[in-house]
Amino acid sequence: MSPEPVSLAPASEKTPDMVRATLRNLLAHKLRLLLSAVAVVLGVSFVSGSLVFTDTIRKTFDDLFASVTADVTVSPKEAFDAGFSGTVSTAALPASTVQTVESVEGVESAVGDVFVEGVQIIGTDGDVVGVSGAPGIAVNWTDNENLTSLTLADGRPPRAAGEIAIDADTAEKSGYRVGDTVRLLTPALPTTAELVGVFRFGSSGGLAGATLTALDTATAQSLLPQPDTFTSVSVAAQEGVSDTVLRQRVREALPDGSVVVRTQAQQTEEDSGEIESGLQFFNIVLLVFAGVSLFVGSFMILNTFSMLVAQRTRELALLRALGASRRQVTRSVLAEASVVGVVGGVVGMGAGLLIALGLKAAFKASGLEIETGSLVFRPRTAAWSLVIGVVVTLVAAYLPARRASRVAPVAAMRDDIAMPTKSLRWRTVIGVVLTSAGVVVLVGSLSASGQRAASLVGLGVLLTILGAIVLSPVLSRPVIGVLGALYPRLFGTVGRLARDNAQRNPRRTAATSSALMVGLSLVGAFGVLAASINASIGGLIDRALGADYVVSSPQQAPFGAGVATALERLPEVRSVTRQRFGAARIDGSTVFIAAADPASLAQSITVDYSAGSAAGLTKGLLVDQPTAEAKSWAVGDRVDLTFLGGATASLPVAGIYEPNGALGPYVVSLDTWEDNGGDTRDSFLYVNLAEGAAPTDARPTVAEVLAAYPNLDLLDHAGFKEQQRGQVNQLLFLIYALLALAILIAVLGIVNTLALSVIERTREIGLLRAVGMSRRQLRRMVRLESVVISVFGAALGLLLGVLFGVLLQRSLAGQGINDLAIPTVSLLVFLVVAGVIGVLAAIWPARRAARLDVLRAVTTE
Amino acid sequence: MSSTLPTDRASAARAVDLTKVYGTGDTRVVALDSITCAFEQGRFTAIMGPSGSGKSTLMHCMAGLDTATSGSALIGDVDLTTLDDKRLTRLRRDSLGFVFQAYNLVPTLTALENITLPMDIAGRRPDKDWLDSVISTVGLADRLDHRPNELSGGQQQRVAVARALAARPAVVFADEPTGNLDSRSGAEVLSFLRRSVHEMGQTMMVVTHDPAAAAYSDRVVFLADGRIVDEMVDPTAELVLERLKRFDVSGASVPGARVGEDA
Numbered sequence A: 001m002s003p004e005p006v007s008l009a010p011a012s013e014k015t016p017d018m019v020r021a022t023l024r025n026l027l028a029h030k031l032r033l034l035l036s037a038v039a040v041v042l043g044v045s046f047v048s049g050s051l052v053f054t055d056t057i058r059k060t061f062d063d064l065f066a067s068v069t070a071d072v073t074v075s076p077k078e079a080f081d082a083g084f085s086g087t088v089s090t091a092a093l094p095a096s097t098v099q100t101v102e103s104v105e106g107v108e109s110a111v112g113d114v115f116v117e118g119v120q121i122i123g124t125d126g127d128v129v130g131v132s133g134a135p136g137i138a139v140n141w142t143d144n145e146n147l148t149s150l151t152l153a154d155g156r157p158p159r160a161a162g163e164i165a166i167d168a169d170t171a172e173k174s175g176y177r178v179g180d181t182v183r184l185l186t187p188a189l190p191t192t193a194e195l196v197g198v199f200r201f202g203s204s205g206g207l208a209g210a211t212l213t214a215l216d217t218a219t220a221q222s223l224l225p226q227p228d229t230f231t232s233v234s235v236a237a238q239e240g241v242s243d244t245v246l247r248q249r250v251r252e253a254l255p256d257g258s259v260v261v262r263t264q265a266q267q268t269e270e271d272s273g274e275i276e277s278g279l280q281f282f283n284i285v286l287l288v289f290a291g292v293s294l295f296v297g298s299f300m301i302l303n304t305f306s307m308l309v310a311q312r313t314r315e316l317a318l319l320r321a322l323g324a325s326r327r328q329v330t331r332s333v334l335a336e337a338s339v340v341g342v343v344g345g346v347v348g349m350g351a352g353l354l355i356a357l358g359l360k361a362a363f364k365a366s367g368l369e370i371e372t373g374s375l376v377f378r379p380r381t382a383a384w385s386l387v388i389g390v391v392v393t394l395v396a397a398y399l400p401a402r403r404a405s406r407v408a409p410v411a412a413m414r415d416d417i418a419m420p421t422k423s424l425r426w427r428t429v430i431g432v433v434l435t436s437a438g439v440v441v442l443v444g445s446l447s448a449s450g451q452r453a454a455s456l457v458g459l460g461v462l463l464t465i466l467g468a469i470v471l472s473p474v475l476s477r478p479v480i481g482v483l484g485a486l487y488p489r490l491f492g493t494v495g496r497l498a499r500d501n502a503q504r505n506p507r508r509t510a511a512t513s514s515a516l517m518v519g520l521s522l523v524g525a526f527g528v529l530a531a532s533i534n535a536s537i538g539g540l541i542d543r544a545l546g547a548d549y550v551v552s553s554p555q556q557a558p559f560g561a562g563v564a565t566a567l568e569r570l571p572e573v574r575s576v577t578r579q580r581f582g583a584a585r586i587d588g589s590t591v592f593i594a595a596a597d598p599a600s601l602a603q604s605i606t607v608d609y610s611a612g613s614a615a616g617l618t619k620g621l622l623v624d625q626p627t628a629e630a631k632s633w634a635v636g637d638r639v640d641l642t643f644l645g646g647a648t649a650s651l652p653v654a655g656i657y658e659p660n661g662a663l664g665p666y667v668v669s670l671d672t673w674e675d676n677g678g679d680t681r682d683s684f685l686y687v688n689l690a691e692g693a694a695p696t697d698a699r700p701t702v703a704e705v706l707a708a709y710p711n712l713d714l715l716d717h718a719g720f721k722e723q724q725r726g727q728v729n730q731l732l733f734l735i736y737a738l739l740a741l742a743i744l745i746a747v748l749g750i751v752n753t754l755a756l757s758v759i760e761r762t763r764e765i766g767l768l769r770a771v772g773m774s775r776r777q778l779r780r781m782v783r784l785e786s787v788v789i790s791v792f793g794a795a796l797g798l799l800l801g802v803l804f805g806v807l808l809q810r811s812l813a814g815q816g817i818n819d820l821a822i823p824t825v826s827l828l829v830f831l832v833v834a835g836v837i838g839v840l841a842a843i844w845p846a847r848r849a850a851r852l853d854v855l856r857a858v859t860t861e
Numbered sequence B: 001m002s003s004t005l006p007t008d009r010a011s012a013a014r015a016v017d018l019t020k021v022y023g024t025g026d027t028r029v030v031a032l033d034s035i036t037c038a039f040e041q042g043r044f045t046a047i048m049g050p051s052g053s054g055k056s057t058l059m060h061c062m063a064g065l066d067t068a069t070s071g072s073a074l075i076g077d078v079d080l081t082t083l084d085d086k087r088l089t090r091l092r093r094d095s096l097g098f099v100f101q102a103y104n105l106v107p108t109l110t111a112l113e114n115i116t117l118p119m120d121i122a123g124r125r126p127d128k129d130w131l132d133s134v135i136s137t138v139g140l141a142d143r144l145d146h147r148p149n150e151l152s153g154g155q156q157q158r159v160a161v162a163r164a165l166a167a168r169p170a171v172v173f174a175d176e177p178t179g180n181l182d183s184r185s186g187a188e189v190l191s192f193l194r195r196s197v198h199e200m201g202q203t204m205m206v207v208t209h210d211p212a213a214a215a216y217s218d219r220v221v222f223l224a225d226g227r228i229v230d231e232m233v234d235p236t237a238e239l240v241l242e243r244l245k246r247f248d249v250s251g252a253s254v255p256g257a258r259v260g261e262d263a
Ligand SMILES: Nc1ncnc2c1ncn2[C@@H]1O[C@H](COP(=O)(O)OP(=O)(O)OP(=O)(O)O)[C@@H](O)[C@H]1O
Pocket: B022, B023, B029, B030, B031, B049, B050, B051, B052, B053, B054, B055, B056, B057, B058, B255, B256, B257
């Protein structure tokens, strides 16, 4: 430390002095201030970034639904809330509803709306336009300006079959212009149409990444499962008639129980509510992410302040010797912390915008692109950033501050000062207790099921990680001893010093590596889980897939039934099994249900029946073994189902099968499905070739049919595995990308600690340089220390991660994830990456150390 | 101390017109003012003078820890002012030894490891016999596995001295090596330093405030205001003390005095 103004007025309790002292102290150590503020900035920026990102997504969708223009909307009533997206009810309103509503008193005008999913534009490059997986929506063009969110930007509205208009965003992305012939996919058949117009949706050009196609009403209606129907009716009120009054009147005019009538406000809320629940996944992911970041950030702040206070021990002791009270010492540290907290909070808030961009990139890189407008920064974000910045910093500073206040005044006179350190015995005890409790809970979760199992796993993971954090100082010495055993042999004295430096302050080493440990434990857990899922998928497909080919879209979005019809016509094809998915209600709870062709199911999917068979599927229900057991159903028992459209059926159990990942818990026949108003689009087609048709010969023919559907893949066994794994890997990639951001803080944390260590050891570094250590050797020493600390954190984290992963796999073993796979190579790669992280983290601190002026360093106080 | 020294003895280190100026304008301090001085091989030279007279600065410049403003500092025939950091580092490592007033040892290393540190850094094997004799002379044979914090202040300084000597450097520099020690430990260290000069032929340059310590030397150089003002061969504590008193009486130097007349 440079000659330092001892700034505290002794024995004066007056606060202004303390404030001045604090500020002077802060300014006297700009680098220290910077480093501690960096810790806060990082911690806060991740929280603020998560908030900005979610707000941005939400705003995008809110804007979308703020554009509900109808005063009153009539929709068909759904029997229940399916709860999972992608399930479409075919419930519709008869065209006569429009006339009925029009004649209601106070109605200015009413139009029937058509909303159809699965209409995609094929771009000039032959690929589906837009982000993969984004919905393709078709609507009917409405001329009534009061009842539409579409405004024409170019050309004219579609008037007849063979004419379409598309949204401005899609037009821009696809490169189509008015007058072009456009290829498009519909639920029925791929077709072409003339682009006659381009429109804007609401205030923006398009619809959050979805493609929007407008058709004339008759053509749009022809895409609906039932002819001459609408998906909803939009109503405009006459002057002076309130939405609420009109809603009441419209409701009375229509048959009871078949429709839902909502005012503009209600409809907006309903729509955004649906989006909210759709966004829940993101919210949870981001919340976990923000939590991990905050956790890691707090650690960094705590660590930084501990070091700062330790470095100032002599100064604080001098203050005590001069008569400052303990309270004053604590307060001066806390005052410094709050300044740092506020500054860090404000800067972190701003840096959050960068993090939000990073999150956007992470989602995009994993293929889950969400199109959003500019970043949204709400006051809430600012409030949280500041609160977290200040509170966490104060808490983090309090512990070392209290310790600092206990420094005996005599420490000022001593040459080698050490902060009073407690023994690690209590840590060992607490750590062992926490970790064991965590493992016990985790093992206990194996025998639990459902929601309970999930919460137990969460609790177990949390306890174990906390235990590991508490224990890691205890572990750091021996583990780093082992990890660094090669150092002296490989790098001589420099290696030896590096290892000793890493071991010398176990608490600091542990705190530094904790962030990396937490991040990598999650990486390890997800890695094991994903590898196990992939292995299980492979096993499942080998065992269960009987068909020669599978046809599906990469996002498993349902597609038009025309594909199957076209394939069935080929002479090389013996049969095509259609499979659809949706929701139904059984015994008061919503279940996931599959529908399939009974005739060819056995050829396509190998199903092991423990009772009954597929023979009775046409008019019956297949149930998997665990479900049947839980409900005590036997073959022949009748089960009551309610479908999304409201239809009900009582079906006999025709067969009970061993759990089968390709089928899910319930299967009905396609006829039953359609009779009860299920979605008529297919999710999977299983293609069985005719006897004598070699897969290699038949493939080109089949592929030719599918050439018209660029959204669909033709997959053999290997390809199907690949596709299924692709989905898991995509999710894994997203999680990794998010964790990578969290690990970035960990890295910066290491940089921070190393830089502070370098400052703290200035004198020692000066000594080493004086007795002949070269700059290169010094840099290497810092680098090696950094590497061993990183690898320590990573090794501990990955070890925990594998433990979590194995337990997760075990607990999911009943649900199709039967095979355990440990991705040894990836785990080793992560370990190596941790080493590289260590090298990178050391660059700056090492350079700083090497640049120290020898004389200044060796004579520093 | 009674040994008569040939006057033409080769010098192990030399300062030629060595000048060191800190700061500019108002804060300008001439710490060393054209010092020319030779430090002969195998001799123990003490440097004395009032506080702020430039003793430490002279040592630092001679030892390649600080850069001179003008003039040269030579170790043997090598002019330190012409060396870059890499060569300077190597020279310090291989040809110079240091003992600082405090904080001489790397806390994570044992006494023995501290002693061999410069050689370990260089990747050289220590000369076993020499090392043993150094260690036994310092009287640390039974403390070699201890870490610095397990050693007394005097023991720590002895380890530092052993380190400075272990690599047989051309010159050993020590800045107030006994400043932090009680008189008994100080005497131990000093007598050891003198033995190393007389028995091992070591060249040594020691800064001290203590006339008793200076009495161990072969020659005392007195500094004031960055100039050599006097010199004493075969000093005794009484003579040195007397000489120092004259500084006080004449008020020749105020600690930290600014030398502005040649600005
Ligand atoms: N880094 C520096 N910057 C500015 N002035 C300095 C610096 N180091 C030393 N000085 C000044 O140079 C002069 C000589 O200092 P030096 O440390 O060599 O004195 P000294 O004889 O060793 O004193 P002491 O006996 O108190 O250790 C003093 O006036 C001092 O204030």
